[in-house]
Each structure stands twice: as structure tokens, then as C-alpha cells.
Amino acid sequence: xxxxxxxxxxxxxxxxxxxxxxxxxxxxxxxxxxxxxxxxxxxxxxxxxxxxxxxxxxxxxxxxxxxxxxxxxxxxxxxxxxxxxxxxxxxxxxxxxxxxxxxxxxxxxxxxxxxxxxxxxxxxxxxxxxxxxxxxxxxxxxxxxxxxxxxxxxxxxxxxxxxxxxxxxxxxxxxxxxxxxxxxxxxxxxxxxxxxxxxxxxxxxxxxxxxxxxxxxxxxxxxxxxxxxxxxxxxxxxxxxxxxxxxxxxxxxxxxxxxxxxxxxxxxxxxxxxxxxxxxxx
Amino acid sequence: xxxxxxxxxxxxxxxxxxxxxxxxxxxxxxxxxxxxxxxxxxxxxxxxxxxxxxxxxxxxxxxxxxxxxxxxxxxxxxxxxxxxxxxxxxxxxxxxxxxxxxxxxxxxxxxxxxxxxxxxxxxxxxxxxxxxxxxxxxxxxxxxxxxxxxxxxxxxxxxxxxxxxxxxxxxxxxxxxxxxxxxxxxxxxxxxxxxxxxxxxxxxxxxxxxxxxxxxxxxxxxxxxxxxxxxxxxxxxxxxxxxxxxxxxxxxxxxxxxxxxxxxxxxxxxxxxxxxxxxxxxxxxxxxxxxxxxxxxxxxxxxxxxxxxxxxxxxxxxxxxxxxxxxxxxxxxxxxxxxxxxxxxxxxxxxxxxxxxxx
Ligand SMILES: NC(=O)c1ccc[n+]([C@@H]2O[C@H](COP(=O)([O-])OP(=O)(O)OC[C@H]3O[C@@H](n4cnc5c(N)ncnc54)[C@H](O)[C@@H]3O)[C@@H](O)[C@H]2O)c1
Numbered sequence: 001x002x003x004x005x006x007x008x009x010x011x012x013x014x015x016x017x018x019x020x021x022x023x024x025x026x027x028x029x030x031x032x033x034x035x036x037x038x039x040x041x042x043x044x045x046x047x048x049x050x051x052x053x054x055x056x057x058x059x060x061x062x063x064x065x066x067x068x069x070x071x072x073x074x075x076x077x078x079x080x081x082x083x084x085x086x087x088x089x090x091x092x093x094x095x096x097x098x099x100x101x102x103x104x105x106x107x108x109x110x111x112x113x114x115x116x117x118x119x120x121x122x123x124x125x126x127x128x129x130x131x132x133x134x135x136x137x138x139x140x141x142x143x144x145x146x147x148x149x150x151x152x153x154x155x156x157x158x159x160x161x162x163x164x165x166x167x168x169x170x171x172x173x174x175x176x177x178x179x180x181x182x183x184x185x186x187x188x189x190x191x192x193x194x195x196x197x198x199x200x201x202x203x204x205x206x207x208x209x210x211x212x213x214x215x216x217x218x219x220x221x222x223x224x225x226x227x228x229x230x231x232x233x234x235x236x237x238x239x240x241x242x243x244x245x246x247x248x249x250x251x252x253x254x255x256x257x258x259x260x261x262x263x264x265x266x267x268x269x270x271x272x273x274x275x276x277x278x279x280x281x282x
Numbered sequence: 283x284x285x286x287x288x289x290x291x292x293x294x295x296x297x298x299x300x301x302x303x304x305x306x307x308x309x310x311x312x313x314x315x316x317x318x319x320x321x322x323x324x325x326x327x328x329x330x331x332x333x334x335x336x337x338x339x340x341x342x343x344x345x346x347x348x349x350x351x352x353x354x355x356x357x358x359x360x361x362x363x364x365x366x367x368x369x370x371x372x373x374x375x376x377x378x379x380x381x382x383x384x385x386x387x388x389x390x391x392x393x394x395x396x397x398x399x400x401x402x403x404x405x406x407x408x409x410x411x412x413x414x415x416x417x418x419x420x421x422x423x424x425x426x427x428x429x430x431x432x433x434x435x436x437x438x439x440x441x442x443x444x445x446x447x448x449x450x451x452x453x454x455x456x457x458x459x460x461x462x463x464x465x466x467x468x469x470x471x472x473x474x475x476x477x478x479x480x481x482x483x484x485x486x487x488x489x490x491x492x493x494x495x496x497x498x499x500x501x502x503x504x505x506x507x508x509x510x511x512x513x514x515x516x517x518x519x520x521x522x523x524x525x526x527x528x529x530x531x532x533x534x535x536x537x538x539x540x541x542x543x544x545x546x547x548x549x550x551x552x553x554x555x556x557x558x559x560x561x562x563x564x565x566x567x568x569x570x571x572x573x574x575x576x577x578x579x580x581x582x583x584x585x586x587x588x589x590x591x592x593x594x595x596x597x598x599x600x601x602x603x604x605x606x607x608x609x610x611x612x613x614x615x616x617x618x619x620x621x622x623x624x625x626x627x628x629x630x631x632x633x634x635x636x637x638x639x640x641x
Binding site: 189 | 428431432434436438494496498500502511513514515517521522523525527529531532533536543545546547548549550626627628
């Protein structure tokens with residue numbers, strides 16, 4: 001059988017969606033999907049989805065050891081092995097948020113210069129208080145998305161990592177000044193009530209002299225107003241696999257280690273800012 | 283019941299878009315006696331439109347009138363202290379636009395003058411009188427979301443926002459140059475111009491005093507001299523956070539809107555404008571919101587309610603519903619935001635007080 005051999009690592013709905021996307025795309029062949037801890041054999045490239053931060057680092061390290069080309073969701077800043085893997089050019093990072101078509105569209109429009117003079121980018125990523133998503137991983141995902149959309153280097157960053165309604169960290173707030181003066185404001189919060197009508201809520205708004213580009217990829221709902229008052233259900237989430245796969249393959253095609261390392265360095269500076277309570281220059 | 287007699291200083295944008303119409307709506311309780319503005323033609327026109335018997339170019343003449351009970355100050359903030367103190371010394375009650383002043387020393391002088399002269403002083407933080415925010419405050423008070431831990435309000439304004447209102451007057455342009463709001467000689471920019479609303483809401487909704495603020499600002503208007511874009515994170519004494527991103531120079535026709543989220547230990551509250559845009563027009567070249575200003579924040583009612591509340595407290599000799607101290611603390615946060623954005627580091631509110639750095 002011919003076609004490019006794709007292996008997958010991961011779990012859950014993100015992996016299932018990715019597997020579907022590989023199967024449906026002409027020219028690709030799914031050669032195996034495994035849980036983190038092993039590499040699928042016989043793959044030209046491996047794409048990961050649905051991994052916790054620590055797992056992202058260990059698969060990246062494994063790829064480095066075996067010379068495997070791997071696309072992985074953004075690595076956490078806290079582990080040295082990630083740095084090496086990214087420097088090698090074998091491992092590239094892809095934000096799972098690129099699975100959302102409106103966010104890809106927003107990034108493309110920003111790249112095309114539709115904003116005119118750029119002002120800022122605001123992004124809020126909220127999910128349920130009892131969601132399995134660690135807030136640190138979600139923050140890495142959002143940061144990576146924002147930097148990719150804006151394609152400019154952060155020069156000054158400030159962050160707060162807080163436990164606002166639980167015992168553990170449940171929110172990140174970050175402000176980044178980019179080289180081109182764009183100001184980026186990011187909020188990640190496990191804020192939505194458990195069992196509420198929305199499992200996830202995302203808002204990204206890029207502002208500029210000529211346009212405001214606003215994406216709310218999860219805002220689709222069935223609202224019913226009846227005897228029981230108003231109820232709102234969000235019974236489905238958009239299928240993320242296709243867009244994520246496309247972004248991963250494009251990145252693997254043209255790895256850019258300096259860019260990957262800049263993302264990691266920015267994340268590190270944000271952790272340092274959060275720990276020390278002051279802004280960091282990069 | 284005798285109507286209270288009011289004199290209004292500064293017949294510019296906020297006066298003509300909100301205060302003067304609100305005073306007219308309160309005609310049963312209030313009589314507009316005189317107005318003052320350094321722009322003679324603007325003062326004369328406002329007096330004619332709103333039925334004031336006199337107009338002045340020197341506000342001191344207005345204050346000197348013995349028949350005025352209360353003064354409504356709608357001038358730029360660098361004038362608030364001088365004019366409020368003068369009015370208080372003349373025994374007039376003072377309603378003054380936000381931000382309270384341009385420094386903390388001035389704000390303190392205003393509070394002291396009101397106390398010394400036994401007159402009421404209230405700062406017009408209009409959002410405290412806006413139905414939406416009052417409803418949010420009520421829900422919080424009733425415990426709907428538990429303890430408030432995060433308050434975020436983003437504010438978006440199109441360029442030349444007030445141009446849409448078709449007012450007979452534009453912003454004051456001292457020396458015929460740029461509008462005072464965009465000039466570093468008169469304004470400190472978005473932190474005081476708009477973010478003082480957000481700093482006030484954050485204190486109101488968390489019920490806490492702030493410890494520190496980190497802010498980043500920039501000038502996006504090529505003709506501007508002061509920041510018109512601001513983003514910040516405030517940390518409160520109890521650990522709660524408040525966040526805001528304020529953008530003032532968006533394309534014309536972009537809706538003027540606010541997006542509030544309050545997250546508590548038990549739930550969250552959202553109050554945002556875009557889904558409530560009362561009129562949207564879709565055309566091949568895009569979307570327009572021809573009616574998005576004024577309606578969404580119930581601006582007219584807010585100012586009517588604000589002025590009516592002040593009138594009531596004067597009549598009944600009660601404390602104003604918004605203590606000047608609250609306005610002073612919101613100003614402290616806004617000044618700290620300016621400082622922080624200049625330093626590139628968080629600023630402790632305590633250090634601002636210790637250094638007496640209101641200037
Ligand atoms: N509550 C709100 O939401 C809100 C909204 C807009 C403005 N404001 C506040 O209202 C104040 C005025 O803002 P604006 O937008 O109306 O400005 P503006 O320039 O449109 O109006 C100010 C007026 O003051 C007059 N003036 C200047 N110097 C004077 C003096 N020495 N004596 C008498 N009059 C003088 C000017 O000629 C002008 O007509 C500011 O403090 C602003 O922050 C509040």
C-alpha cells in the first residue's frame with residue numbers, strides 16, 4: 001500500500017478525531033495508534049493528540065532518541081528534554097486549538113494583514129471546573145496559538161498563575177508585549193460550572209486599525225425557552241482532527257527550531273514571571 | 283417641594299450627551315439655572331437648548347451665584363479639583379464626573395473641602411447607576427456565584443465614538459490643537475479616561491481593596507500622545523483578580539461594547555453587548571451596527587438615576603450612594619496602571635500612597 005505512513009499517539013476524543021481525519025485524507029495511511037509510552041512502528045511521521053504535558057515531553061524525548069519525526073501539542077516549560085527535542089528539528093509543536101476552523105481562519109486573516117496596524121490580541125479559554133484538562137497545558141496551547149497567529153517575538157511578559165476557586169492552580173493570566181508593540185492578553189480558566197451547558201468556551205479577538213477579527217469557535221448552542229425557563233445545550237463540539245492534522249503535517253514539512261525554541265523560552269519567562277510576581281524581559 | 287437649582291460647568295460631550303438631557307428629564311426636581319464653559323459659543327448654545335437663564339465663560343461667576351444649590355462638573359479631570367473645591371467653599375453640593383481628579387492629592391483635597399464645608403460630594407461613576415451593573419451587583423450580593431474571585435471587563439470603542447451621536451459640540455481642543463483627551467498636557471490616557479470605570483467595577487464586585495496592578499499600554503492613534511490601549515491584571519487583598527483590555531481606536535462602525543465576566547467560587551455571571559446589539563445590518567461589504575451606542579448601557583437612564591440619587595441625598599441629607607472614597611480608590615488604581623505601564627513592572631498600591639505619587 002502506498003501513501004504517507006502516519007502513526008498516532010494519544011487518547012480520547014482528540015485521538016479518535018485525528019484518526020478519522022487521517023483515514024479520510026487521500027495520500028495518508030494510518031499505520032498504528034498507541035498510548036504514550038511507545039512509538040507506533042513503521043510511521044514516516046507521528047502525530048500526538050490528547051496528551052498531558054508530562055507525556056508530551058516524554059514522547060518528544062522518545063522521538064529524539066529514535067530519530068522519529070513527531071508533531072506534539074506544546075511542551076511544558078519545566079523539562080529540559082523538551083528543549084533538546086525542539087532544537088533537533090525532529091519535533092514540532094502544534095496547538096490543539098488549531099483544530100478549530102474559526103481560529104485557523106483568524107490566524108490566516110491576521111497573517112494576510114487584515115488588521116492594518118495591529119493593536120492587540122485578547123484570548124480567553126474557559127473550560128469546566130472538573131475537566132481533566134490541566135490549566136498549565138491549556139495555557140501552553142493558548143500561548144502557542146497566539147504567538148503563531150501574531151508571528152512576532154515577545155519582548156516583555158507578565159503572568160499570574162492562581163488558585164482562585166479550587167486548591168490547585170485553576171487560572172492563568174498573561175500579558176505579553178511583542179516586538180512589533182502588539183499587546184497580547186491571555187486568560188485560561190477552569191471557570192465553567194461543572195455540569196453546566198457549556199463544556200468549553202473560547203473567545204479570541206484580534207484588534208487593529210482596519211479590523212477586529214473575533215472568533216468564538218465553541219459558541220453553538222440549542223436554546224430552548226419553555227415552561228421550565230431557559231435552557232441552553234451545547235451537545236456537540238466541532239470536530240478538531242482535520243485542521244489539527246493539516247497544521248501538524250505542514251509544520252513537520254518545514255520545521256523551524258528557532259521559532260519552536262522561542263515559544264518554549266516565552267513559556268519559561270511566563271512561569272518565572274508568575275513565580276516572582278514581576279515582568280520579565282526576553 | 284422646591285426644586286433644587288443646579289449649575290453645570292463644562293458643556294461638552296458628556297454634558298450634552300448625558301447630563302443636560304438627564305437634568306431636563308428630572309425637571310420636577312431640578313432646575314438648570316446656569317452653565318459655564320470656556321468656549322463661549324458652546325456655553326451660550328447649551329444654555330439656549332436646555333433653558334438655562336445664564337451662561338458664563340468663567341466658572342467662578344456661576345459658583346458665585348447664591349441661588350445655586352448644586353454644581354455639576356463635566357470638565358476634563360485636571361480641572362475637577364480646582365472647580366469642586368471652589369464650589370464646596372461656596373457652599374454648593376458637588377456632583378463631579380469621573381475620573382475624580384488627575385492625582386490622589388487632588389482627590390483628597392476634594393474630599394476634605396466637602397467635609398470642611400458640610401456639602402455632599404459624589405463622583406459620577408455612571409456604571410454604578412447602569413441597570414446591567416446594578417443587576418450584577420445584586421446577584422453578587424445575594425450570593426448567586428459565591429465569593430467573587432475574578433472580574434474581567436473588556437471595553438471596545440470605535441474611533442471618534444461620539445461623532446455618531448451628532449452632538450452640537452465636539453471635544454475641547456485647547457489652543458486649537460488636538461482634543462484634550464489625546465494630549466499629554468491634559469490627559470493620562472485610557473487608564474483614567476475609560477479604565478477608571480473598570481477599576482471601580484472591580485472593587486465594587488470583589489468588595490476588596492487592591493494590592494497591586496500590572497498594566498501594559500500603548501498609543502495606537504497616530505495622532506495621539508497618550509495611551510489609548512490598556513491591558514492590566516489587578517491583584518486584590520483577598521487574592522481575587524481583575525482583568526481588563528481597553529481598546530479605543532477601533533474601525534468606525536465597530537460597536538461600542540463591554541464584555542463583563544464575574545467568576546465566583548460557585549458560578550459565573552456574564553454581561554456582554556454583542557448579542558444584544560439592537561440593530562445589525564448585513565451587507566455584501568460587511569456588517570454594521572448602526573444602533574449600538576447609548577442603548578446597550580442604558581446610558582440615559584444611568585445618568586438620570588445617578589443625578590436623581592444625588593439630588594435625593596442632598597434633599598434628605600444622607601450620604602451619597604457612591605462614597606467619594608470609592609472613586610478615590612478607583613483613581614488610585616488607574617494612576618497605578620499608568621505608573622506600571624511606564625515602569626514595565628507591577629506597582630503596589632501601598633507604594634503609591636507612601637510616595638504620595640498622585641502627580
Ligand atoms: N461617565 C462617563 O462614562 C463619562 C463619559 C465621557 C466623559 N466623561 C468625563 O467627563 C469629563 C469631560 O469629558 P468630555 O468627553 O465631555 O470632554 P469635552 O472636551 O467634550 O467637554 C469638556 C468641556 O469642558 C470645557 N472646559 C474646558 N476648560 C474649562 C474651564 N476651565 N471651565 C469651564 N469649562 C471648561 C470645554 O470647553 C468642553 O466643552 C471628563 O472627566 C471625562 O472623563 C465621563
